[in-house]
């Protein structure tokens with residue numbers, strides 16, 4: 001009988017702290033959820049491979065143009081193909097799980113589906129090259145991407161944003177420039 005009582009005592013001596021812990025955790029969880037409601041932080045679009053601009057463009061000071069190489073000559077900046085990643089990652093951190101995943105995508109020909117962050121409606125025409133040859137920096141429209149782990153949009157690309165800079169630079173206001 002003594003051992004029986006001892007067993008029950010044992011049980012109850014853990015039961016209470018565990019219950020208290022569960023209540024605390026639940027409380028903390030709901031507080032976090034409430035905080036997130038009150039102060040939402042845009043962490044940015046989650047990507048299939050957690051590519052970080054901070055690591056590449058800031059810490060390792062790799063030029064934007066190495067990966068977005070068509071940006072000076074075409075309308076679209078474009079997202080680099082996996083071959084570009086493998087220029088470095090066939091040697092650098094080869095065994096990192098995400099680099100293994102990258103190689104797996106490359107080998108199987110299954111594309112990595114990067115989620116878009118910035119976009120304009122279909123009826124608006126935009127061209128990167130015409131802006132860059134005028135010496136406008138990426139950050140004017142995209143913010144300081146080099147300090148972002150996940151890319152977050154820096155601007156709402158509303159008509160007023162485009163027109164205001166066009167006015168300042170005496171660039172065209174013609175409706176058909178942007179709406180063709």
Ligand code: HEC
Nearest residue numbers: 051056057062063064067114116117118138142145146151
């Ligand atoms: C090592 C390659 C690499 C470098 C260097 C790089 N990027 Fe990127 N960039 C990517 C990849 C991959 C994506 C798609 C995944 C993502 O959004 O993070 C991307 C996405 C972006 C996007 C968002 C695209 C969208 O969907 O709207 C912007 C804006 C961008 N890059 C700007 C820059 C700028 C500005 C620099 C230089 C400061 C830079 N990138 C340097 C590879 C690179």
Ligand code: HEC
Nearest residue numbers: 049050051052055060062080084085087088092093098099
């Ligand atoms: C010019 C060389 C270069 C290119 C191109 C490059 N990377 Fe990297 N990458 C690096 C270096 C350097 C590191 C840091 C390695 C380290 O921490 O030792 C890194 C780190 C990473 C990491 C791990 C970072 C982390 O947060 O732990 C991932 C994932 C990654 N790269 C993905 C990519 C993808 C996807 C591409 C193609 C869009 C790409 N890289 C293109 C050089 C490059």
Ligand code: HEC
Nearest residue numbers: 064068071076077078118119120126131136137138141157
């Ligand atoms: C004058 C504003 C402006 C500047 C400067 C600019 N961008 Fe963009 N960028 C945009 C807009 C607007 C979009 C969305 C385009 C769309 O949806 O058609 C975009 C989209 C992108 C994308 C997504 C893929 C694509 O091509 O649509 C990438 C990557 C990107 N920009 C990188 C860059 C880089 C790198 C630079 C500097 C070398 C840069 N941008 C400079 C306005 C700009």
Ligand code: HEC
Nearest residue numbers: 125126127130134136140157161162165166169171177178
């Ligand atoms: C930071 C200033 C700035 C911003 C922001 C800007 N532009 Fe421009 N844009 C210019 C300049 C400067 C030119 C060059 C005009 C020239 O070549 O005479 C130009 C040219 C253009 C052209 C080409 C005009 C032609 O002659 O073919 C288009 C299209 C265009 N912009 C669309 C847009 C759109 C759409 C946006 C908003 C998403 C935008 N721009 C935002 C400064 C800007």
Ligand code: HEC
Nearest residue numbers: 120121124157158159162163166172173174175177178179
């Ligand atoms: C420099 C580029 C640019 C020029 C020039 C321009 N627009 Fe726009 N326009 C835009 C952009 C970008 C949007 C998308 C706004 C959004 O999605 O909020 C837009 C949206 C619109 C819309 C849809 C509005 C809405 O709320 O959905 C209309 C209508 C429009 N423009 C008419 C015009 C007319 C008329 C002119 C000439 C007087 C003109 N635009 C000149 C860039 C331009």
